[in-house]
Amino acid sequence: xTTAIVxxxxxxxxxxxxxxxxxxxxxxxxxxxxLDRYVATKFIKxxxxxxxxxxxxxxxxxxxxxxxxxxxxxxxxxxxxxxIVLEFVDGSDLLDSSSHPTDKDDLLxxxxxxxxxxxxxxxxxxxxxxxxxxxIKVDPEGVVKIFxxxxxxxxxxxxxxxxxxxxxxxxxxxxxxxxxxxxxxAIDVYAYGATALYLATGDIPKLLRQVPPRLAPDxxxxxxxxQGHGELIDLFKSCFSRNPEQRPSISKIRDALSxxxxxxxxxxxxxxxxxxxxxxxxxxxxxxxxxxxxxxNITYDGFDxxxxxxxxxxxxxxxxxxxxxxxxxxxxxxxxxQNRHNxxxxxxxxxxxxxxxxx
Amino acid sequence: xxxxxxIGDVVGGRYIIQGFLGEGGxxxxxxxxxxVLGRQVALKTPKNNSAEKRFHRSAIVSARVNHPNIAKxxxxxxxxxxxxxxxEVIYGDDMQKALLQKVDKLDPFLCAKxxxxxSKGLAASHHVNVLHRDLKPTxxxxxxxxxxxxxxxxxxxxxxxxxxxxxxxxxxxxxxxSASATxxxxxxxxxxxxxxxxxxxxxxxxxxxxxxxxYELICGKKPFGTGLRSVSKILEGKYDEFPxxxxxxxxxxxxxxxxxxxxxxxxxxxxxKRPTADQLVSKCSTLCYPVCKRLVGNIKNLxxxxxxxxxxxxxxxxxxxRNSVYGDFPSVGEPVMFSKFAxxxxxxxxxxxxxxx
Numbered sequence: 001x002t003t004a005i006v007x008x009x010x011x012x013x014x015x016x017x018x019x020x021x022x023x024x025x026x027x028x029x030x031x032x033x034x035l036d037r038y039v040a041t042k043f044i045k046x047x048x049x050x051x052x053x054x055x056x057x058x059x060x061x062x063x064x065x066x067x068x069x070x071x072x073x074x075x076x077x078x079x080x081x082x083x084i085v086l087e088f089v090d091g092s093d094l095l096d097s098s099s100h101p102t103d104k105d106d107l108l109x110x111x112x113x114x115x116x117x118x119x120x121x122x123x124x125x126x127x128x129x130x131x132x133x134x135x136i137k138v139d140p141e142g143v144v145k146i147f148x149x150x151x152x153x154x155x156x157x158x159x160x161x162x163x164x165x166x167x168x169x170x171x172x173x174x175x176x177x178x179x180x181x182x183x184x185x186a187i188d189v190y191a192y193g194a195t196a197l198y199l200a201t202g203d204i205p206k207l208l209r210q211v212p213p214r215l216a217p218d219x220x221x222x223x224x225x226x227q228g229h230g231e232l233i234d235l236f237k238s239c240f241s242r243n244p245e246q247r248p249s250i251s252k253i254r255d256a257l258s259x260x261x262x263x264x265x266x267x268x269x270x271x272x273x274x275x276x277x278x279x280x281x282x283x284x285x286x287x288x289x290x291x292x293x294x295x296x297n298i299t300y301d302g303f304d305x306x307x308x309x310x311x312x313x314x315x316x317x318x319x320x321x322x323x324x325x326x327x328x329x330x331x332x333x334x335x336x337x338q339n340r341h342n343x344x345x346x347x348x349x350x351x352x353x354x355x356x357x358x359x
Numbered sequence: 360x361x362x363x364x365x366i367g368d369v370v371g372g373r374y375i376i377q378g379f380l381g382e383g384g385x386x387x388x389x390x391x392x393x394x395v396l397g398r399q400v401a402l403k404t405p406k407n408n409s410a411e412k413r414f415h416r417s418a419i420v421s422a423r424v425n426h427p428n429i430a431k432x433x434x435x436x437x438x439x440x441x442x443x444x445x446x447e448v449i450y451g452d453d454m455q456k457a458l459l460q461k462v463d464k465l466d467p468f469l470c471a472k473x474x475x476x477x478s479k480g481l482a483a484s485h486h487v488n489v490l491h492r493d494l495k496p497t498x499x500x501x502x503x504x505x506x507x508x509x510x511x512x513x514x515x516x517x518x519x520x521x522x523x524x525x526x527x528x529x530x531x532x533x534x535x536x537s538a539s540a541t542x543x544x545x546x547x548x549x550x551x552x553x554x555x556x557x558x559x560x561x562x563x564x565x566x567x568x569x570x571x572x573x574y575e576l577i578c579g580k581k582p583f584g585t586g587l588r589s590v591s592k593i594l595e596g597k598y599d600e601f602p603x604x605x606x607x608x609x610x611x612x613x614x615x616x617x618x619x620x621x622x623x624x625x626x627x628x629x630x631x632k633r634p635t636a637d638q639l640v641s642k643c644s645t646l647c648y649p650v651c652k653r654l655v656g657n658i659k660n661l662x663x664x665x666x667x668x669x670x671x672x673x674x675x676x677x678x679x680x681r682n683s684v685y686g687d688f689p690s691v692g693e694p695v696m697f698s699k700f701a702x703x704x705x706x707x708x709x710x711x712x713x714x715x716x
Contacts, residue, residue, distance in 0.1 A: 034434065034435045035419055035422040036422070057396070066427045073395065140486065143427065269613065271609050271682075317700065317701060317702030317707050318703030328701050329698075330700045330707065331707065332680070332707065353468070353614075353648050354650075356472060356475060358475055
């Protein structure tokens with residue numbers, strides 16, 4: 001690779017740092033003279049690799065994601081030379097443990113954003129192929145950005161490669177082969193699981209760094225910030241399944257994370273004729289009754305508000321209430337059936353809400 | 360098509376004009392196709408060519424802000440005679456058209472969502488020391504209509520561009536303010552210090568403007584009215600009292616009161632007393648509001664003056680109770696928006712807000 005393209009970034013993009021060379025390309029921080037801001041220019045000087053970078057751009061432009069780095073421009077400075085001008089994300093990548101979240105909410109937020117970005121990538125029918133902490137940054141506003149689509153491919157026919165391409169510790173077992181390897185989005189899910197493990201523990205265990213990787217130990221998430229979120233730990237562990245088809249979809253992981261981000265943060269406003277009550281993590285349950293016509297308890301379990309000990313005539317939005325059922329986001333609970341007199345019926349309105357996790 | 364361009368014009372050898380998106384006081388906005396990257400963009404060019412230097416400066420300023428609640432600046436180019444700012448295109452309308460022209464009063468849930476996201480965007484711009492200076496509903500873009508899928512502050516450029524005119528208008532007094540279309544449009548959201556000491560404006564001026572916008576959303580009217588009569592009220596910080604309907608319904612009272620408190624903090628004459636954008640974010644991030652899809656229908660009937668059904672195109676009727684209504688009670692036949700929740704004989708609507716017919 002020569003430095004010609006770095007010296008001649010169409011006059012507009014002036015390098016302000018030394019170029020770094022990776023496996024297939026180089027990248028240099030530049031100043032965009034038109035907008036006086038930093039950009040990251042990725043360049044390539046090889047016919048075959050130019051085709052690859054064109055794939056990368058097409059891949060990036062196919063989606064609109066808050067968590068995937070933005071493309072600004074494409075420059076060509078000569079035959080077989082191409083540069084892609086990308087949003088510059090300030091700060092260190094997630095390989096650097098000093099940038100790791102140290103509190104549980106922050107960790108869940110980062111993992112949720114990585115999962116959101118990766119779902120956007122998969123929804124666009126793409127496979128990133130190189131998900132790892134080095135290819136993820138958190139910008140100064142706390143927004144996660146996934147970058148380096150150098151290996152990305154569309155799903156389907158073209159999704160095969162000859163020989164191993166990837167990063168040990170993050171590459172799924174099916175990629176370790178000397179034959180033509182066919183792969184699916186599940187390789188990104190494997191890499192996501194390894195990334196989650198790295199962020200939670202600061203390391204990738206030896207077993208996973210073998211060639212090919214062995215199974216992760218069962219207690220691998222014990223003692224981490226994720227302790228107490230069993231559902232998440234199970235999902236992350238299933239990312240390491242040998243059988244790609246047994247790994248969860250990334251959107252399932254994203255949705256579970258957004259659910260756990262709101263753990264213990266919901267509130268339910270209960271309005272009856274007599275008064276207004278708020279139920280939340282501090283005030284988890286209430287008992288309501290009307291004479292001997294009907295009674296129930298409502299209890300917050302950190303995710304849902306559930307009816308318990310339902311006795312007599314109780315209905316939720318006109319459906320017979322059952323113990324254990326979670327109430328919908330907004331409902332009227334009636335005690336006393338419809339054929340009763342007005343004074344033998346009472347209504348309680350419940351409205352469930354929560355803080356929104358906004359980027 | 361308005362302005363200097365027609366469909367098919369090529370700008371900077373790269374952007375092909377595809378349509379006209381609108382115009383503000385200072386600029387024309389076109390939809391263009393970026394030939395290099397194969398995607399659609401918004402292309403803005405100033406109406407007044409003499410403002411070009413400031414237009415470039417403003418592009419540089421807006422390019423510094425990078426956040427999901429801010430329209431992204433993608434490019435800036437100059438041709439022989441004109442300059443252009445290229446921004447991400449937001450498929451939707453400005454907040455004036457998307458919300459204020461659709462509903463008289465926005466329910467506190469949707470208000471809280473708007474407040475939360477706009478304060479996030481504002482905080483990102485204040486972190487890089489960028490003052491918008493002209494925050495108003497027409498400078499906020501919304502996609503997804505009443506469902507507010509995306510909400511982004513735009514036109515940092517115009518703020519800088521209009522600066523001279525606003526300072527001139529403010530220093531020239533009433534006559535010049537009424538002569539300046541830009542100043543008149545901004546006035547209802549303008550902080551007192553922007554009028555009083557226009558050359559000494561801090562980031563807190565944006566906090567005031569955001570508060571004034573939120574007042575308008577939740578109350579259905581501007582806090583200080585419009586026109587020149589509002590000037591003395593703004594200078595004294597005397598906004599009209601919050602109407603009773605905002606808190607009279609127990610279903611909405613708690614969130615409404617929290618919103619009113621935050622708005623009141625924003626509308627303090629002394630900029631130092633107003634919260635910072637970061638403080639606004641932390642207040643808004645604790646607000647509880649359901650994030651549910653909003654639907655549109657028409658009131659089908661009203662029984663015993665207390666409940667009835669909503670007709671929804673292509674789906675079953677939805678039950679409503681008058682306690683679920685925020686703002687004016689809709690009459691039979693009138694359009695409404697609502698979220699719905701599973702119910703036995705019919706789904707139940709909550710909250711219910713009357714739409715403008």
